[in-house]
Amino acid sequence: MRNIKLVIQYDGSRYRGWQRLGDTDNTIQAKIENVLSRMTGEQVEIIGSGRTDAGVHALNQVANFKTNSTMSTSEIQDYCYRYLPDDIVIKSVEEVDDRFHARYNVKGKKYLYRILNSKYHDPFIRKYITHVPEKLDLEAMKTAANYFIGEHDFTSFTTAKSKKKSRVKKVFDVEIFKDGDIIEILFYGKGFLHNMVRIMVGTLLEVGYGKMKPEYIKELLEKKDRSLAGPTAPPQGLFLYEVEY
Amino acid sequence: MRNIKLVIQYDGSRYRGWQRLGDTDNTIQAKIENVLSRMTGEQVEIIGSGRTDAGVHALNQVANFKTNSTMSTSEIQDYCYRYLPDDIVIKSVEEVDDRFHARYNVKGKKYLYRILNSKYHDPFIRKYITHVPEKLDLEAMKTAANYFIGEHDFTSFTTAKSKKKSRVKKVFDVEIFKDGDIIEILFYGKGFLHNMVRIMVGTLLEVGYGKMKPEYIKELLEKKDRSLAGPTAPPQGLFLYEVEY
Incomplete structure (x- = not known):
């Protein structure tokens, strides 16, 4: 075949x-x-x-x-x-090749999360971006994002019902870009747990609002408790950006 | 008030x-x-x-x-x-000012028509652009567009049922830009008849396909016959871009 x-x-x-x-x-x-x-x-x-x-x-x-x-x-x-x-x-x-398997052979994945940081929403992109009207401290978010890089147990950043035995994942990089009112967060890793990107984004937003210190991410990873992290950010801002083999 | x-x-x-x-x-x-x-x-x-x-x-x-x-x-x-x-x-x-009237005081209007000229459509912009997979002769379209500039009777370029007494309109400028697969046509005029922009676009596309010579636009304007012009281009590519007072 x-x-x-x-x-x-x-x-x-x-x-x-x-x-x-x-x-x-x-x-x-x-x-x-x-x-x-x-x-x-x-x-x-x-x-x-x-x-x-x-x-x-x-x-x-x-x-x-x-x-x-x-x-x-x-x-x-x-x-x-x-x-x-x-x-x-x-x-x-x-x-x-016959041996190619789209799931088993994944070497890395990139997800992009898009945020429109403006007072009012833009009707033409409203289904492809998350609107955040509040002021965001981008530098604090960048500092926080660095704590995700590396191999960690991401139990605090996945759905409580996740049945996966191991919640250890390797994140290669998290980068935050800003262009005008649009903030893009690029997540690059070996693989991600269920809702992991959206919960990382929800937590980075808490840091951006000033409700959470960037350093608290380190503690969150250690505590392995979903209830301590930020909310799950909405789906419309998230794009599966690239799959590497 | x-x-x-x-x-x-x-x-x-x-x-x-x-x-x-x-x-x-x-x-x-x-x-x-x-x-x-x-x-x-x-x-x-x-x-x-x-x-x-x-x-x-x-x-x-x-x-x-x-x-x-x-x-x-x-x-x-x-x-x-x-x-x-x-x-x-x-x-x-x-x-x-009390005397400002959004319709009577219009001095000029700009409409933008967007075309995606690629083999396949793009799902993320599909509601805000018209997809044209056929090859287009952009230079011929630009030549044709110039014939619209000036004061003309646009009877060939409006709905047959239009009840307006005068179909004479003044077009200040028509410009065609291309950026990657996206073609943008900017129409600037004192005012436009019903469906006029979309019929001009439909006619420019006939020129782009090579079915109509650019010079034929001149004849079309003189003939004052809607049935000789191109089809009405679809609405999703059209934007009211600016109104000048």
């Missing part, structure tokens, strides 16, 4: 997230699987690099699937473009 | 256009009038600089209204921000 790699861009606003959930087809995975299954006449199952939550977007989600179809990669791309809803676009289709 | 000038930004995607239509409140004018009426306890009527059609956006629509309310301009702005839907934002509120 051929192994096909997809790079996918989606506006997650109206979906329940990436992962297929039982009968509902209101997920990105289900939308793509349905189109590919119709295209090939096979029961196609795609493997994503990981889940994204309801309302979260992707600029470069990666997935792969196996097929006996003889269609060319550009025929597959054109078919998907024609039949997928207009908020999901396959950016590239490539035939890859 | 005080005379209040508003500068308004809106995403027109889910509205039937600017102008209040009988009972339906699914227009931008109705949404704003309802909020202002509730705020002042008066029956507020706002005068816009002109209509925008269903699905057309505005970066700086201007309107004015009369009121006896003693609220400060920033209180009015905050109230509107709180109670208007999130796709309509009042960018500024200013108390102006």
Whole structure:
């Protein structure tokens, strides 16, 4: 069978997230699987690099699937473009080695979180950014962000219900950029726990508001208690930015 | 009575256009009038600089209204921000001379039309740009655009049902810019007839596809026949960009 790699861009606003959930087809995975299954006449199952939550977007989600179809990669791309809803676009289709696995082979992931720091919201980007009208201390946020870098137990920064045995993750880098009213926070790591990026952002915002000292992040990591960290930042500001293999 | 000038930004995607239509409140004018009426306890009527059609956006629509309310301009702005839907934002509120009239006093208007000229659409801007996958001859379009400049009878470039006595309008300038895959066409004139900008764009696209010679625009203006011009370009690429007084 051929192994096909997809790079996918989606506006997650109206979906329940990436992962297929039982009968509902209101997920990105289900939308793509349905189109590919119709295209090939096979029961196609795609493997994503990981889940994204309801309302979260992707600029470069990666997935792969196996097929006996003889269609060319550009025929597959054109078919998907024609039949997928207009908020999901396959950016590239490539035939890859049989051993390529979009989840197991991940070497690194980048997530981007976007904040509009202005008095009023902007109607044209409102679904792709989080509006924060309060004044933010950017320098304090940058100092705080540095405490996330390295290998840590991120129990304080994941959903309490997370069933993962190990909550130790390696964060390679966190960078904060500001351009006009827009603040972008780029998270780069080996992998992230459920809601981890959004809780890190919610906590950085507490630092930005002046409610939390930057140094408190260190203590938070040690205490392993979700209830001490900041709230989970809203999904519409979050983008899966890149997956590295 | 005080005379209040508003500068308004809106995403027109889910509205039937600017102008209040009988009972339906699914227009931008109705949404704003309802909020202002509730705020002042008066029956507020706002005068816009002109209509925008269903699905057309505005970066700086201007309107004015009369009121006896003693609220400060920033209180009015905050109230509107709180109670208007999130796709309509009042960018500024200013108390102006009693004689200011948002429609009669217009000296010039700028409209921007945005085109994404790429093989595939971009899900994140799909509601704010028109996707054109075909190759476009930009130089031919620029030559054609020059024929619109000046005072002409634009009968070929307005809806057949237009009841206006005079279809003579003065276009000050038409400029075409390209940045990556994005083409922007800026129309600047004293005023525009119904659908005039969108029909000019639809005609410029015919020139871009190579189906029409740039020089044919001159003939089109003389023939005064809507059926000879190009189709009306879709609304989502059009923005009311600026109103001059």
